[in-house]
Amino acid sequence: MTTSVRRPxxxxxxxxxxxxxxxxxxxxxxxxxxxxxxxxxxxxxxxxSHDRSGPALLKSIQDMSRYDAASGNFQVVVDLEKDAKYLPDAIRGTRTLYVGAGTVDAYVDLGKLGEKDVTVNSDRTKATLRLPHARLGKPALDPDRSYAVSKQRGLLDRIGDLFSDNPNGEQAVQKLAVKHIGEAANDSELTARAETNTTDMLQGLLRSLGFKEVRVSYDP
Incomplete structure (x- = not known):
């Protein structure tokens, strides 16, 4: 009689x-x-998709004393590339081509006017105003007109996105888009247009109140 041995x-x-x-x-x-x-x-x-967001809460209220006199629309193409030092792009590296569109407002702060900045003659026919120069507001990126054209990612970056809470994040290119839009606004004539529009607005307003001569100047 033979016994069989089980192999592990x-x-x-x-x-x-x-x-x-x-x-x-x-x-x-x-x-x-x-x-x-x-x-x-x-x-x-x-x-x-189900929107289960809570109601928006009012945190604070601020009185605005500035006159938004002009608004500029800007568009920039951001080409951001991140490379690893010792690895090829196919293994580690990203390159994103992003079109950023946004607006920048130019305003004149009328809340800073003092008594010496506004003079009126005795018969209220002549007014002289001295205003601060127009300033630029913060660039506002428009998400409806901004989009990623292409994204290239290495193998390690693709694997990392699987374990990331925010895969394919576009914060870096969005910040660059806002930065370039702000620089373009500084190089534009947006503040000059805002001062011209403010002057026209004040002259039209005061003339409708009976002033015949209205002079508007800006701080040197």
């Missing part, structure tokens, strides 16, 4: 487990792409 099951090597897991991930990614391409399947496995 062979254990899969560690490197084989890693390859199997990687193959499974690639298979799932490929299957997701195939499902997104097939008609009708996308709607079956699609996602829905």
């Amino acid at each position: 099951p062979r254990r899969m090597p560690g490197w084989a487990k890693v390859l199997a897991a990687l193959a499974l991930v690639l298979a799932l990614l490929f299957a997701g792409i195939r499902l997104a391409v097939l008609p009708g399947i996308k709607d079956l496995f699609g996602t829905e």
Whole structure:
């Protein structure tokens, strides 16, 4: 009578487990792409968005004493590239081409006028005003007109996005877009246009009140 000896099951090597897991991930990614391409399947496995945000809370109220006299629309193309020092771009590195559109307002602060800045003659027919020069407000990026044209990422960056709370973040290119828009506004004639519009507004207002001569000047 012979007895059979059971052989212990062979254990899969560690490197084989890693390859199997990687193959499974690639298979799932490929299957997701195939499902997104097939008609009708996308709607079956699609996602829905639900806005469960709470009500907006009023934190503070500020009285505005400035006159927004002009507004400029700007657009800039940002090409931001980040490279690793010792790795090729295919492994580690990103490059984003981003179109940023936004506005910059130019205003005159009328709240800083003092008694010496406004003079009126005795019969109220002549008025002289001395105003501070126009200033630029902060650039405001328009999300509806700003978008990423292309994004190139290395393999390690793509893997990192899987574990990131904010994958494909565009904060860096958005900050650069705001910076370039602000620089373009400084180089433009937006403040000069704001002062011209402010002068026209004040002259029209005071003349409608009976003043025949209205002079508006700006601090040197």
